Amino acid sequence: MQKLYHSSGMIFISINDLSVWVKKGSTVIQACQIAGAKIPRFCYHDKLFVAGNCRMCLVEISNSPKPQASCALPFLPNLRIFTNSALVRKAQEFVMELILLHHPLDCPVCDQGGECELQEQSFNYGSDRGRFFFFKNSLGDTFWGGLIKTVLRRCILCTRCVRYTHQIGGSDAVGTSNRGGHSEIGMFKESALKSETSGGVIELCPVSWCYS
Ligand code: FES
Numbered sequence: 001m002q003k004l005y006h007s008s009g010m011i012f013i014s015i016n017d018l019s020v021w022v023k024k025g026s027t028v029i030q031a032c033q034i035a036g037a038k039i040p041r042f043c044y045h046d047k048l049f050v051a052g053n054c055r056m057c058l059v060e061i062s063n064s065p066k067p068q069a070s071c072a073l074p075f076l077p078n079l080r081i082f083t084n085s086a087l088v089r090k091a092q093e094f095v096m097e098l099i100l101l102h103h104p105l106d107c108p109v110c111d112q113g114g115e116c117e118l119q120e121q122s123f124n125y126g127s128d129r130g131r132f133f134f135f136k137n138s139l140g141d142t143f144w145g146g147l148i149k150t151v152l153r154r155c156i157l158c159t160r161c162v163r164y165t166h167q168i169g170g171s172d173a174v175g176t177s178n179r180g181g182h183s184e185i186g187m188f189k190e191s192a193l194k195s196e197t198s199g200g201v202i203e204l205c206p207v208s209w210c211y212s
Helices: 028-036 087-101 117-124 160-165 202-205
Strands: 008-016 019-025 058-061 080-082 141-143 149-151 174-177 184-187
Touching: 008 028, 019 028, 028 080, 058 087, 080 184, 087 117, 160 174
Parallel strands: 008 080
Antiparallel strands: 008 019, 058 080, 141 149, 174 184
16 A cells, blocks of 8 residues: 655545545545545534444454444544445444334335435345344424424434534534433423524434424
8 A cells, every 4th residue: 555645734545445645634434535435324424523323434444353433533544444345335234224223114105205315325235124023112203393393213313413403503402312222312491493504404314304
């Protein structure tokens, strides 16, 4: 692998054995974007803080025994990244299986069917049969004001809405409560989301659990 530094703060790195220049300090997911290597993601968004909680963006790194979340990994010299290895594929299929554990299989009647990031990725990484048989979490619908209705049983807890509301809307009204399999997104106070930018969460949501 070639490792060269450039005076303009660029770094020469290897992704799938392809050498590209990226800005020093870029994360692996950003570098892969520049190299044209597609990485599936749910929680990552260019304009939001990194949460690293969906684990869909796993990549293989030379000399590392386990795949790593590329959105939370800064690119360092000596890293060789593989986005299309058998290990990565297997890990992403397993993550997808876990994400779909509690998600209803109602794409034919879902308003976002055909435009849903989860549906798209489940075609690529999902299986036609499940290995887990127990009841799905079933949370009720809620309203977050005049613009936003939520269908919590479709939520995959990517927390984009939480980070957007905090970072762009300047409000801490939305958050995650409980832990593990009982986690859920909600408003801390039973009131409407009043920020003038609140409608943006509808655009950000990867699974249409909130819409107007
Ligand atoms: S996109 Fe990296 S962990 Fe979700």
